Amino acid sequence: MTAAISIQRLNHHFGTGDLRRQVLFDLDLEVKTGEIVLLTGNSGSGKTTLLTLIGGLRSAQSGSLRVLDRELVGSKDQALTVARREHGYIFQAHNLHGSLTALQNVRMGLEMRGSLDLPEMDQRASAILTTVGLGDHLESFPDQLSGGQKQRVAVARALVGNPPLVLADEPTAALDSRSGRDVVNLMQRLAREQGCTILLVTHDNRILDIADRTLSMEDGRLI
Numbered sequence: 199m200t201a202a203i204s205i206q207r208l209n210h211h212f213g214t215g216d217l218r219r220q221v222l223f224d225l226d227l228e229v230k231t232g233e234i235v236l237l238t239g240n241s242g243s244g245k246t247t248l249l250t251l252i253g254g255l256r257s258a259q260s261g262s263l264r265v266l267d268r269e270l271v272g273s274k275d276q277a278l279t280v281a282r283r284e285h286g287y288i289f290q291a292h293n294l295h296g297s298l299t300a301l302q303n304v305r306m307g308l309e310m311r312g313s314l315d316l317p318e319m320d321q322r323a324s325a326i327l328t329t330v331g332l333g334d335h336l337e338s339f340p341d342q343l344s345g346g347q348k349q350r351v352a353v354a355r356a357l358v359g360n361p362p363l364v365l366a367d368e369p370t371a372a373l374d375s376r377s378g379r380d381v382v383n384l385m386q387r388l389a390r391e392q393g394c395t396i397l398l399v400t401h402d403n404r405i406l407d408i409a410d411r412t413l414s415m416e417d418g419r420l421i
């Protein structure tokens with residue numbers, strides 16, 4: 199299997215001058231295509247920083263960071279924008295648009311790609327919402343949905359475009375154990391069906407069993 203993510207000697211600093219501080223130290227990591235990898239570690243250990251670098255949400259400074267066969271260290275903003283379109287993101291605070299229905303929120307996951315017409319986008323959005331158990335809530339607005347339902351909309355939006363890589367930052371943190379379990383089971387099932395790679399940051403011990411591999415970070419290092 200080829201690597202979806204390949205990292206060598208990755209370092210990262212925040213700030214400049216006297217305030218410059220190193221937060222990631224000499225990371226090496228390979229994640230294979232189709233692998234589900236969980237990333238755990240104490241608060242402040244660097245998990246989110248690593249996830250945002252892999253996702254092209256911030257610029258990688260040194261070492262090598264290859265994601266889906268694209269080198270991100272030294273990449274221009276434009277190349278990072280192109281890279282970002284290939285990933286699905288799921289965040290703790292689901293980031294749904296309050297003025298859009300569940301269907302319209304999920305459709306946004308396809309609109310960025312720009313290759314499908316409206317009826318086809320609606321059909322795919324509605325199909326994946328049905329898969330996540332929200333077929334009866336296509337026209338619901340986020341504030342008409344429970345936390346678990348909103349998170350399932352966010353999962354549907356991240357996965358609707360069949361991204362080869364899904365990055366998730368504490369997707370279950372705001373959920374009770376039953377909803378959290380539903381959300382990760384769903385991610386796992388869709389990942390297996392679509393063959394995508396998942397990297398998931400979590401403090402949630404209840405979901406460790408979905409992983410092919412669990413990594414831990416401490417003070418900016420992978421241990």
Ligand SMILES: Nc1ncnc2c1ncn2[C@@H]1O[C@H](COP(=O)(O)OP(=O)(O)OP(=O)(O)O)[C@@H](O)[C@H]1O
Nearest residue numbers: 212213221239240241242243244245246247248415
């Ligand atoms: N934009 C920033 N500017 C300066 N320092 C930052 C910035 N973002 C994060 N840091 C620092 O980098 C370190 C790693 O933070 P990061 O958010 O990656 O940790 P984390 O493991 O995801 O923590 P948590 O589990 O609390 O989300 C912390 O010391 C944090 O204070």
